[in-house]
Amino acid sequence: xxxxxxxxxxxxxxxxxxxxxxxxxxxxxxxxxxxxxxxxxxxxxxxxxxxxxxxxxxxxxxxxxxxxxxxxxxxxxxxxxxxxxxxxxxxxxxxxxxxxxxxxxxxxxxxxxxxxxxxxxxxxxxxxxxxxxxxxxxxxxxxxxxxxxxxxxxxxxxxxxxxxxxxxxxxxxxxxxxxxxxxxxxxxxxxxxxxxxxxxxxxxxxxxxxxxxxxxxxxxxxxxxxxxxxxxxxxxxxxxxxxxxxxxxxxxxxxxxxxxxxxxxxxxxxxxxxxxxxxxxxxxxxxxxxxxxxxxxxxxxxxxxxxxxxxxxxxxxxxxxxxxxxxxxxxxxxxxxxxxxxxxxx
Numbered sequence: 529x530x531x532x533x534x535x536x537x538x539x540x541x542x543x544x545x546x547x548x549x550x551x552x553x554x555x556x557x558x559x560x561x562x563x564x565x566x567x568x569x570x571x572x573x574x575x576x577x578x579x580x581x582x583x584x585x586x587x588x589x590x591x592x593x594x595x596x597x598x599x600x601x602x603x604x605x606x607x608x609x610x611x612x613x614x615x616x617x618x619x620x621x622x623x624x625x626x627x628x629x630x631x632x633x634x635x636x637x638x639x640x641x642x643x644x645x646x647x648x649x650x651x652x653x654x655x656x657x658x659x660x661x662x663x664x665x666x667x668x669x670x671x672x673x674x675x676x677x678x679x680x681x682x683x684x685x686x687x688x689x690x691x692x693x694x695x696x697x698x699x700x701x702x703x704x705x706x707x708x709x710x711x712x713x714x715x716x717x718x719x720x721x722x723x724x725x726x727x728x729x730x731x732x733x734x735x736x737x738x739x740x741x742x743x744x745x746x747x748x749x750x751x752x753x754x755x756x757x758x759x760x761x762x763x764x765x766x767x768x769x770x771x772x773x774x775x776x777x778x779x780x781x782x783x784x785x786x787x788x789x790x791x792x793x794x795x796x797x798x799x800x801x802x803x804x805x806x807x808x809x810x811x812x813x814x815x816x817x818x819x820x821x822x823x824x825x826x827x828x829x830x831x832x833x834x835x836x837x838x839x840x841x842x843x844x845x846x847x848x849x850x851x852x853x854x855x856x857x858x859x860x861x862x863x864x865x866x867x868x869x870x871x872x873x874x
Contacts, residue, residue, distance in 0.1 A: 555733050556733075558579065558732050558733075559572075559575035559576065559578075559579050560575075561573075561575045561576050562576070562579075562676055562732060576696075579732070580678065580694075580696060583678060583730065583732070583734045584694060586663065586734045587663050587678070587680065587728070587730055587734050588631050588680065588691060588692055588694075589630070589631055589661035590604055590605045590606075590660075590661045590662050590663045590728075591603075591604050591631060591680045591681070591692045591727060591728060592604065592605060592612065592628050592629060592630055592631070593628075593629035593682045593685065593686030593692075594612075594614060594618060594626055594627070594628060594629070594652070594726060595626070595627040595629070595686070596618065596619070596620060596624055596625075596626050596627075596640065597620075597624070599618070599620075600682070600685035600686065600723055601614060601615065601618035601682075601723065601724075601725045601726040601727075602614070602618075602680075602681035602682045602692070602723065602724055602725065602726045602727030602728075602740065603618070603628070603652065603726045603727065603728075604663060604680075604727065604728035604736055604739070605654070605660050605661065605662040605663070606662055606663060606664070606665050606736060607662055608659070608660070608662060609653070610638070610653055610654030610655075610656075610660050611641075611651060611652075611653050611766065612628065612638065612651065612652045612653065612654065613649075613650075613651060613665075613726075613728070613736065613739050613755075613758055614650045614651065614652060614725075614726030614739065615648050615649070615650050615725045615726040615739055615740065615741050615753065616643030616644060616645050616647075616648045616649055616650035616772075617645075617648055617650075617725065617741075617774075618650060618725050618726040619640045619641070619643050619650030619651065619652050619726075620640060620643075620650075621640065621770070622639075622640055622641055622642060622643075622768040622769075622770060623639055623640060623768065624639065624640040625637070625638075625639065626638035626639060626640055626652050628652075628654055629686045631691050631692055633688060633689075636654050636655075636656040636658075636660075637654070637655050637656050638652050638653055638654045638655050638656075639652060639653055639655055640652045641653055641765055641766055641767070641768050642764055642765040642766065642767060642768045642769040642770055642771075643765065643770050644757065644761060644764075644765070644771055644772045645770065645771070645772040645773060645774045646771070646772025646773050647712060647713075647753055647757055647772065648739075648741040648742070648753050649739065649753050649757050649758055649761070649765065650726065650765070651758070651765040651766060653766075663728070663730075663734060663735065663736060664734075664735050664736070665735065665736050665755055665758065665759060666730075666731055666733070666735030666736055666737045666755060667735075667737070667755065667756060667759075668702075668711055668714065668737050668738060668754035668755050668756045669711070669756055671699055671702060671714070671731075671737060671754075672699070672702075673699055673700065673701065673702065674698055674699065675698065675699045675731065676696070676697075676698060676731075676732050677696075677697060677698065677699055677716055677718060677729055677730065677731060677732075677737065677738075678694060678695070678696055678697075678718075678729070678730040678731075678732070679694070679695045679696075679697065679716065679718030679720065679724070679727065679728075679729050679730075679740065679750070679752075680692045680693070680694050680695075680727055680728055680730070681693065681720070681723065681724035681725075681726070681727025681728075681740055682723050682724065682727065683720070683721040683722070683723045683724050684721060684722060684723045684808070684810050685722075685723040686723075692727070695718040695719055695720075696718070697716050697717040697718040697719075698716065698717055699714060699715070699716050700715045700716055700717055700748055701713075701714070701715040702714055702715075702754075703715070710757075711754040711756060711757070712754075713741070713751050713752065713753065713754065714729065714737070714738045714751070714752040714753075714754055715748070715749065715750060715751055715752075716729065716748075716750050716752065717748045717750065718750055719750060719794065719806060720740050720743045720750045721743065721808050722808075724740045725740050725741065725742070726739060726740060727739070727740045728740075729752045736755050737754070737755050738752030738753055738754055738755055739752060739753040739755065739758075740752055740753075741753050743794075788843070788847075788870070789842060789843070789845045789846055789847050789849060789868040789869070789870075790811065790812065790847070790868060790869045790870060791811065791812055791813045791842060791866070791868060792807065792808040792810075792811020792812055792813040792814055792869075793806065793807050793808070793811070793813045793818060794806040794807075795824075795835050795838060799835075801823050801833075801834075802823060802824040802825075802832045802834070802835055802837070802838045803821065803822070803823050803824075804818065804819070804820055804821065804822045804823070804824065805820060806820055807819055807820055807822075811869070812866050812867060812868055812869050813866060816864050816865075816866045817864065818853075818855065818864065819857070821857075822855045822856070822857050822862075823855065823856040823857075824838055824853065824854075824855060825854040825855060825856050825861065826852075826853070826854040827841045827842070827851055827852070827853055827854075828841075828851055828852050829852065845868055846868070847868055847869055847870040848867060848868065848869075849867070849868050850865060850866070850867050850868075851865075851866055851867075851868060852864070852865055853865075853866055
């Protein structure tokens with residue numbers, strides 16, 4: 529059996545009291561390990577691992593890398609006609625040329641279609657003739673907090689010889705629009721980085737339940753577009769229509785487009801101080817030498833007491849700013865000079 533790369537598969541286990549996996553009519557029951565708050569023994573771990581391996585043989589071939597102009601992202605093929613779901617901030621304007629990169633490196637041509645900027649849903653279509661591997665769209669309406677999920681994509685963009693990267697986790701939150709009552713986002717603990725945007729979020733039956741949209745400063749701020757919005761607006765998306773206010777231009781985004789700084793770290797949400805849970809090795813922080821478990825002490829001499837302090841101080845900077853960062857590593861205090869770059873939203 530082919531071995532696909534797993535990223536932190538069993539490091540993201542979170543305890544929940546609700547039902548763990550939704551099972552719908554006609555679907556085979558899942559291993560009992562998925563009904564437990566956390567795996568209780570070696571057999572549970574083995575059952576989960578074997579089930580995920582079987583899923584990967586089904587879903588990896590339909591997960592693709594995308595190159596549109598100078599940007600890259602991810603997507604997933606969902607029918608025989610070659611329609612690809614992605615994020616609106618990846619697909620951009622309609623009728624652009626797209627290079628679609630299959631998991632084995634084969635390159636196909638495509639065109640961008642429509643997008644809802646308000647929720648960040650986007651679509652494109654493969655224009656090269658042929659038969660494509662595809663997966664089914666599921667439903668997000670019946671999802672519950674605590675359901676297991678599988679995130680796949682191309683972090684930092686497609687890399688030759690590396691299959692799409694896999695992360696196993698749980699749904700932490702299901703957001704709804706206060707005005708319409710419709711789902712507006714899914715939040716999971718499947719850690720995403722730049723390049724994952726547009727990639728698929730699967731349930732444990734291998735059906736698409738969401739599309740990666742954006743990330744936050746902490747490890748559990750991984751936001752996905754609910755798949756039901758694609759079904760509900762299919763004609764508009766497939767017809768090349770663009771609508772909605774740009775998601776990344778709202779209040780949470782910087783006033784000046786492209787002005788949000790990027791350091792490349794995620795903070796441990798359970799730590800009392802500003803402890804790093806993840807450092808992107810290709811980011812400014814990673815290239816400077818920061819590591820997971822480092823504790824951020826100060827930026828430019830201003831103390832960092834909480835994670836909120838870190839977010840506030842970092843957001844006040846701009847791309848290309850040189851910052852002085854004081855870090856505690858074990859018993860040692862280390863000082864770094866780091867030039868921030870432009871933030872990738874997903």
